Amino acid sequence: MKLRKKRHKPMHINDITIIDDSKLKKAITAAALGNAMEWFDFGVYGFVAYALGQVFFPGASPGIQMIAALATFSMPFLVRPLGGIFFGAMGDKFGRQKVLSITIIIMAVSTFCIGLIPSYAAIGIWAPILLLLAKLAQGFSVGGEYSGAAIFVAEYSPDRRRGFMGSWLDFGSIAGFVLGAGVVVLISSIFGEARFLDWGWRIPFFIAAPLGIIGLYLRHALEETPAFQQHVDKMEKDDRNAIENPPRISFTEIAAKHWKSLLVCVGIVISTNVTYYMLLTYMPSYLSHNLHYSEDHGILIIIAIMIGMLFVQPMIGLTSDRIGRKPFIIGGSIGLVALAIPCFILINSSVIGLIFVGLLVLAVLLNCFTGVMASILPAMFPTNIRYSALAISFNISILVAGATPTAVAWLVESTGNLYMPAYYLMVVAVIGLITGLYMKETANKPLRGAPPAASDHMEAKELLQETYDNIEQKVEDINAQIADLENKKQTLVDQHPKLD
Structure with missing residues (x-):
């Protein structure tokens, strides 16, 4: 008996997705705003860590207060993989838009609640416990937030512009940091240190409520991504039962079939986010606690650096659509290995101009990663498992990155060596370099399992x-x-x- 070969239909112009430009802009705005709110909280938390240490851990020494406050920042990363598993499965079953609407609600509510928690002096041990619970709720929601937002933007973007469009996601992250830092400086300067420590530190967390309402409105108004909708349509055509009861794919099965993509994801996420948390969360505390700058001066330097990053970010995304993503991962990694120690020599010089230069160089190297990460990661997995695979691997990797502020603060405190952050960055940069050398180029190619996408006919x-x-x-x-x-x-x- 002769087996009949399955023939595939030739590809025609109608098989290529034409992306509606107005919908693309709305998708990017909605995704970036939610990401900005996530990093607004991280930025505020990093910039007021010294205040939170005194409010919630008043009996400890200043160094231990700082480590305790940063440890509370790092603890939510332990539940992020659980959030990734939960929201990843939901995103692959029910769609990206619905899940992103849920995550932004949880983020907004949990961040707002931090501002309501009484001090240790008022309720004792319950104060740090409630702070930790709020941070854990944030961690659970964030487990599905960045991955979903990156996928949302990638699935809405034309193949030739995915790098540029994806770069706006982390533009939102940096903008959230700038907003968080700016709010902290403004409130601190208006009310003074005493009133800021008493109650002023709560105000930045209350701002999450209006940001969350705006983000929810934008996300709720959006349609599902073209790639996911095509996936659903195909399932309905092939098997109507499959759309209601899609086959469950375990992470073990994903790892067995896509282990190379998972390793690349892990390498990129660790390299990017360790550098991110080092520069934008740990450095304000490093400048104030270890180098004895006033909190406001240290924050102002970081704000200026982040504003510069906002200009560089989309330029790297745009350039990656022309020369590829690999050069930026490799170049950023080599730059960190070669320049981490020189940068910290400048940062420890006690000269404002040199401190600024050292931080600026680290910021540009960070841009090399953030400018391409959101366009690389979604392209590594097919549509039916994209959310699950990316959310789980991303959040497992983030366990390492999220420990950065606490680990580096402890290393500096225990060794007395102010160059420990540089050594930490160099080790992570080696991981980035290996990842960059072995990853496949994704620029100007369709997402896996999806047809090509174009801007116009x-x-x-x-x-x-x-x-x-x-x-x-x-x-x-x-x-x-x-x-x-x-x-x-x-x-x-x-x-x-x-x-x-």
């Missing part, structure tokens, strides 16, 4: 021709391999007397 024609050219090249390569195998086969046959 003209670009769709160009993409279709490129697809045809790639198919022709692959066929030629396969024919060459077949010819080579035929020659090898004939050589072996010639050596055997009974084969012809």
Whole structure:
């Protein structure tokens, strides 16, 4: 009995997704705003860590207060993988838009609640316990937030502009830091240190409520991403039961089939976020506690650095659409290995201008990672498991990155060596370099399991021709391999007397 070969229909212009530009802009705005709110909280927490240490851990020494406050910051990272598992499965089953609406509600409420917690002097041990519970709720929601937002933007973006569009996601992160830092400086300068420690530190956390309402409105108004909707339509066409009861894929199965992509994801996330937390969460405390700058001066320097990062961020995303993502991962990693110690020499120079230069160099190297991460990660997994695979691997990796402020603060405190942050960055940069060398280039290619996506009809024609050219090249390569195998086969046959 002769088996019939399954034939695939030729690709036509109608198979290429044309992205609506207005919907794309709304998607980016909604995703970036939610990400900004997430990092607004992280920024505020890092900038007021010294105040939180005194409010919630008043009996400890200043150094221990700082470590305790930063440890409370790091603890939520332990539950982020659980959030990743929960929201990842929901995102692959019910869609990206619905999950992102849920995560922004949880983030806004938990951040707002931090501002309501009484001090240790008022309720004793319950104060740090309630702070930890609020941070754990944040960690659970954030477990699905960044991954979902990155996927949302990637699935809405044309193939040739995915780097530029994805860069706006971390633009939102940096903008959230700038807003958080600016609010802290403004409130501190208006009310003075005494009133800021008494109650002024609560105000930045209350701002999360209006930000959350705006973000929820924007996300709720959006349609599902084209890639996920096409996936759903295909499932409905092939198997109507599958759309209501999609097959469950365990993380073990994902790891067995996509282990290379998972390792690349882990390497990029660790390299990016360790540098991120080092520069934007730990450095304000390092400048004030270890280098004895006033809190306001240290924060102002970091604000200026972050404003500079806002200009660099989209430029790197745009450039990556032309030269690829790999050069930035490799270049940023090499830069950290070579320049981490020189940068901290400048930071420890006690000269404001040199401190600024040292931080600025680290910030540009950080931009090399953040400018491309959101466009790289979603491209590594197919549509049906993209949210689950990315959310779980991202949040497992973030366990390492999230410990950065606490680990580095402890290393500096226990060794007395002010260059420990530089050594820490160098070790992480090696991970980034190895990842960059082994990762596959994703620029200007369709997402895995999705058809090509274009900005307009003209670009769709160009993409279709490129697809045809790639198919022709692959066929030629396969024919060459077949010819080579035929020659090898004939050589072996010639050596055997009974084969012809």
